[in-house]
Amino acid sequence: MNPVEVRSLSKIFQTREGRLFRKVSKAVVAVDDISFDVSEGEVFGLLGPNGAGKTTAVKMLCTLITPTSGDAFINGYSVARDQQKVREFLGVMLTGERTLYWKLTGRENLEYFAALYHLDSSYWKERIDELLEKVGLADREGTLVENYSTGMRIRLSFAKALLNDAPVLLFDEPTASLDPQSARLMREYIRELKREKHAIILTTHNMEEADTLSDRVAIIDHGKIVKLSTPADLKEKVKRNEVIEIQARKFSDQILIGLQSFSEVSKVAMAASDAADEVSIRIHAEKGKEALPRILEFLVRKQVSVTKVSFIEPTLEDVFIAETGRSLRD
Amino acid sequence: MKHYARKPGSFVIYLALPFMFTLLIFGMGRFVSGGNAATYFAARTGTANILVYEMIGSAVWMTSWVVVEDVGVSLRNEQISGTLEQNFLAPIDRATLLVGMSLADIVITTVIFLISVGVAVIVTMPADFAGLLQAYLVLLVGLFPLFGVCFVFSGIIIRFKEPYVFVQIVNVLFAVLTGTYYPVALLPLWVQFLSGLLPQTYVIEDMRQIILANQNLVSLYGNIFVLVALALTYPTVGYGIFKRIEKKAGVTGEFSKY
Numbered sequence: 001m002n003p004v005e006v007r008s009l010s011k012i013f014q015t016r017e018g019r020l021f022r023k024v025s026k027a028v029v030a031v032d033d034i035s036f037d038v039s040e041g042e043v044f045g046l047l048g049p050n051g052a053g054k055t056t057a058v059k060m061l062c063t064l065i066t067p068t069s070g071d072a073f074i075n076g077y078s079v080a081r082d083q084q085k086v087r088e089f090l091g092v093m094l095t096g097e098r099t100l101y102w103k104l105t106g107r108e109n110l111e112y113f114a115a116l117y118h119l120d121s122s123y124w125k126e127r128i129d130e131l132l133e134k135v136g137l138a139d140r141e142g143t144l145v146e147n148y149s150t151g152m153r154i155r156l157s158f159a160k161a162l163l164n165d166a167p168v169l170l171f172d173e174p175t176a177s178l179d180p181q182s183a184r185l186m187r188e189y190i191r192e193l194k195r196e197k198h199a200i201i202l203t204t205h206n207m208e209e210a211d212t213l214s215d216r217v218a219i220i221d222h223g224k225i226v227k228l229s230t231p232a233d234l235k236e237k238v239k240r241n242e243v244i245e246i247q248a249r250k251f252s253d254q255i256l257i258g259l260q261s262f263s264e265v266s267k268v269a270m271a272a273s274d275a276a277d278e279v280s281i282r283i284h285a286e287k288g289k290e291a292l293p294r295i296l297e298f299l300v301r302k303q304v305s306v307t308k309v310s311f312i313e314p315t316l317e318d319v320f321i322a323e324t325g326r327s328l329r330d
Numbered sequence: 331m332k333h334y335a336r337k338p339g340s341f342v343i344y345l346a347l348p349f350m351f352t353l354l355i356f357g358m359g360r361f362v363s364g365g366n367a368a369t370y371f372a373a374r375t376g377t378a379n380i381l382v383y384e385m386i387g388s389a390v391w392m393t394s395w396v397v398v399e400d401v402g403v404s405l406r407n408e409q410i411s412g413t414l415e416q417n418f419l420a421p422i423d424r425a426t427l428l429v430g431m432s433l434a435d436i437v438i439t440t441v442i443f444l445i446s447v448g449v450a451v452i453v454t455m456p457a458d459f460a461g462l463l464q465a466y467l468v469l470l471v472g473l474f475p476l477f478g479v480c481f482v483f484s485g486i487i488i489r490f491k492e493p494y495v496f497v498q499i500v501n502v503l504f505a506v507l508t509g510t511y512y513p514v515a516l517l518p519l520w521v522q523f524l525s526g527l528l529p530q531t532y533v534i535e536d537m538r539q540i541i542l543a544n545q546n547l548v549s550l551y552g553n554i555f556v557l558v559a560l561a562l563t564y565p566t567v568g569y570g571i572f573k574r575i576e577k578k579a580g581v582t583g584e585f586s587k588y
Contacts, residue, residue, distance in 0.1 A: 013582070013583060014582075056583075059583070059586060062419055063419070063580075064415055064418065064419065064580070064583075064585050064586060065580060065583045065585075065586070066577075066580035066581045068581075084421050084422075084423065085421075087419060087420060087421035088421040090419070092419050094412065094415060094416070095412065098411060098412025098413075099412050099413060099415070099416045100413065100416075101411075101413055102411070113416070113420065116417065116420035116422050116427075117420055117421065117422075118421070118422070160416075
């Protein structure tokens with residue numbers, strides 16, 4: 001038995017849209033028949049763009065949302081039927097900052113949640129000391145959370161998820177809104193937890209994070225798992241194509257369609273770039289080096305201002321593009 | 331409790347409000363009936379001790395008000411801030427969690443009540459210590475139904491997310507129906523029937539009888555029996571309603587909506 005077993009899990013939300021008295025019921029498929037297992041000491045990444053269904057999947061696993069069909073088992077207990085038992089075996093970190101009492105100190109927050117998790121009071125003091133030390137908040141434990149920085153709050157939230165030393169850990173976008181140094185620290189903590197044999201599910205839309213932390217990655221889009229394998233295996237499958245990354249200005253959807261008409265090009269995806277008014281275009285092409293001059297000539301003819309061209313190693317983002325034709329950062 | 335300690339302003343205002351409401355009623359009585367206000371009051375209520383009579387009503391009402399408002403608003407705030415999800419992720423049964431969430435409010439309001447009514451009684455001396463103690467026992471029994479109200483309220487807030495609408499409805503109903511400022515006997519019969527379904531009606535009536543009319547728990551056994559029955563029924567029914575709403579909230583994903 002694996003610590004996490006997910007079987008044909010689906011969630012359909014019924015929403016009502018439209019004006020008063022003219023509301024129409026609409027079914028929104030948030031998670032569509034997903035199945036996977038997570039073993040002891042494995043980091044399982046759920047990678048997908050915002051709205052792909054990652055958080056809904058995690059919330060079903062932690063019993064906050066009831067599945068429409070299918071089931072999942074945490075340490076053998078059903079998330080649909082044995083909810084309280086499931087919660088005993090879970091440590092959950094949902095969107096970081098929104099999980100704490102801001103009018104309590106860091107230590108008081110942990111003490112409160114330790115009580116909710118029925119931790120023995122003689123044990124919890126030691127455990128809280130250990131966790132505060134681990135996340136670098138020992139010297140700020142007496143400060144009200146409202147006076148913490150975002151990074152500190154997220155680290156405290158992370159510590160809270162580890163309070164009960166649960167065998168299964170769910171981290172929903174753990175490094176979102178963290179500065180690079182704090183994000184690096186967080187990833188290091190997660191690696192340590194993997195070494196301690198926790199089964200970890202990590203949702204992220206950060207492909208590097210999914211790549212470097214996960215033993216296996218499920219790429220999820222529109223609620224469906226479109227690909228599931230190790231990061232290396234996933235990338236291997238797109239390696240038969242070369243990946244060209246172009247940074248450009250004055251780019252449009254029409255030009256994107258134009259690029260797709262090149263015979264060597266198998267996929268093109270566009271995403272916002274870090275620089276203002278610039279876009280980043282990923283082109284998957286067979287014999288990309290041969291095709292590049294014609295591609296550039298086409299772009300110049302369309303009056304696109306190209307600022308940077310490079311050939312890059314395929315990443316998980318390219319796997320996502322290959323599978324969906326869209327960028328993760330769409 | 332630590333949250334309360336860090337927001338002392340609300341405690342002070344809760345303590346002052348029963349006195350303010352009593353003064354308001356006092357002023358309105360004078361305005362409507364002029365110099366005969368005290369005579370009319372005694373004829374309708376059976377006591378001339380306006381201060382204690384109104385303070386009991388005001389303070390019991392305040393207790394219910396604060397509990398309902400605080401549970402509703404704090405639950406909504408927790409929903410918005412995200413801590414509600416965190417609480418619901420803990421392996422603890424919902425009844426314990428909800429009682430825990432309501433308990434701080436109930437303890438605080440009881441303290442408010444003890445102080446405000448205690449002061450009024452000490453000033454006017456209508457009852458001895460034994461009477462006061464029995465009156466507080468009635469209050470204590472009357473707190474249990476409030477857990478039931480809190481359970482229902484928690485469910486309603488999770489589902490509809492508009493605490494103030496429901497807080498105001500409940501508060502107005504409590505004030506009108508439970509005899510907060512006047513005897514329930516003055517109300518039309520069908521309204522009196524509704525009053526009889528609310529535990530606070532019995533708490534107010536019994537406390538007034540004990541403190542102002544030298545009655546005791548034994549002589550009021552009929553009312554006390556109904557109050558105990560409501561003290562058992564309200565939390566049971568309230569929890570049942572909460573569980574139904576919670577189940578539905580899991581299906582619709584309400585816990586995460588803010």
